[in-house]
Ligand SMILES: Nc1ncnc2c1ncn2[C@@H]1O[C@H](COP(=O)(O)OP(=O)(O)OP(=O)(O)O)[C@@H](O)[C@H]1O
């Protein structure tokens with residue numbers, strides 16, 4: 339009886355060991371399937387090559403970066419009294435962060451206050467922002483800081499079908515861009531926050547003439563169509579019935595910005611492929627040597 343049990347225990351142990359060893363070997367041994375490799379996309383090959391990189395190229399995860407943790411702590415909305423010198427000095431500091439290599443200071447303990455001020459400071463003047471191609475506003479906040487306001491056009495969950503450039507600006511991408519730039523330790527996206535404004539109370543009383551000229555009421559909602567390449571009277575942004583409109587408030591960078599096209603820019607014509615899509619391998623070398 340005892341012997342039979344021993345044999346059983348031994349067989350089960352061998353079976354378990356066999357199972358784990360084969361699985362382990364499968365995970366560490368390179369798969370020698372070269373046919374599979376050649377049929378992979380460029381992105382797929384990059385993913386595989388990442389795993390084979392010498393350890394010199396391996397860097398610790400940026401998310402563990404001390405600066406990022408300081409940023410996470412600092413960005414927590416910090417309530418303060420928005421008035422007089424407080425706010426003027428805060429904007430002064432935020433503007434001093436902007437250099438050629440960063441547009442916000444991840445380590446500043448005041449970054450939470452800037453986010454709070456973007457979300458809460460009174461709007462002193464509201465105008466249309468005619469830069470770019472889509473509808474946006476430029477507000478002057480208490481303390482004389484200009485910010486851009488991009489309205490929310492769609493429910494957050496809404497999925498827009500079609501090409502990657504289908505649909506209007508998604509205001510959330512401004513906010514995601516800001517946080518992503520911090521996570522990647524490249525603070526190159528302006529500080530952005532979500533904010534709900536009352537068109538009736540916060541905007542219309544301080545609106546410029548040209549903003550008011552593109553404003554009308556429709557079914558108890560305040561609607562604005564603005565002035566831009568894609569702006570149409572038939573396609574305005576409208577508040578809810580209580581006159582509220584949600585969107586992103588984006589810190590406006592002072593000074594002159596230069597546009598640099600990405601060498602990997604998409605084309606906007608259906609079916610027309612960009613050079614980088616036609617000759618992916620050669621194009622990479624070309625950009626490396628010529629741009
Ligand atoms: N935070 C900012 N600070 C200063 N200038 C800005 C800021 N955001 C945008 N701009 C300026 O406004 C221009 C248009 O901005 P943006 O790309 O966000 O608008 P858009 O309507 O989506 O235009 P496009 O279709 O050209 O992308 C930018 O090229 C830049 O010059």
Ligand SMILES: [Mn+2]
Pocket residue numbers: 470
């Ligand atoms: Mn854009």
